[in-house]
Amino acid sequence: MASKRDYPSMEDVALWKAAQRGDMRAFEELVARHRDKVYARAFSMIRNEEDATDLSQEAWVKAWQRLKQFQGDSSFLTWMTRIVINLCLDKLRKQKRERAESIENLEEESGGVERQMPTVTINPTERLERSELRQRIDKALGLLSYEHRTVLILHEFEDLEYKEIAKRMQCSIGTVMSRLFYARRKMAALMASYKREELK
């Protein structure tokens, strides 16, 4: 019965409702539809292809297990993205525990070089194609510590408020504000440095 359905033409809502009733083919269609976006979020946070693939797979398995809890308060993709973000945060926290904190990370937490950074006045994105701008942003994001990168991703890409970020990152709102401030300043400096290199 279920196999006769035209899954690709079904809306997300119809698919997850069918999946909640145990229809695996409907769930497969949801995976096919959103797998790149879920993977992209994992990769932007983890910066490692293999880990991002594993975590996005884990997120889909978790989603299947918790599907009955999903009430449709947000879009299915938003719900999925939250699952993969939580898995990435768990992984990053574990990695952080496992390795000794570097001096650089400690400096970033308390401001480090950004404290003395001059304000960026040039426009580093002037005459840049959108694809090139995206490349530079990604390159700069890759150079941030995981705390700074995560706070930027959650705030700028996921549109989460300070309170929600604090909850997910298991820290205070003050820490979120501080991390976000230094992350933005460092991003600005990195983008400006790419522009200066280009001008040379």
Next chain:
Amino acid sequence: MNVDVGIKLQAYLDGELTGREAQQVAALIKNDAEARALFGELQQTSTWLKGNELEFRLPESREFFWGKIEREIERLETARVHSATPAWMLFIRRHIAALGGVTVAAALVVFAAVQMNVISPAGLLEEIDNPLEDVGTFSFRSESQNMTLVWISNPFVDAEESSDATPMPEEIQ
């Protein structure tokens, strides 16, 4: 510039300030060139990031990726069912095929033996007793016929009488 002021500028930018605090920061941006420059930088960074996230594609085919997810779901559901089943039930389930196989095989052997008259149901109650093998004494008891027969034979005499008989162990040596 003081970091706390910078963080307040940012909170204003992100719409996290309301009322009097927001008015104070707005006034600061208007009147202080340094605050204005920093606010501009924070604003610019936010603008770059919004909507400019690089897109990444999962480096695996749809079928391969789904296959892994499906197998993992099946594995976990099997494990969940197992964890909810009592241990004694699991033991029976695990060995039921082997026990069944042995039972069927034994039944087939008995059935075949009965069919070939190797064993007769009545014969199951008969027994042969040969306590002294050297003397060649056999006792035979049949419950079905209500009879006991004792047969005493001399193996040396028997061997001599039958010339074609198999040589005795002593003769081989």
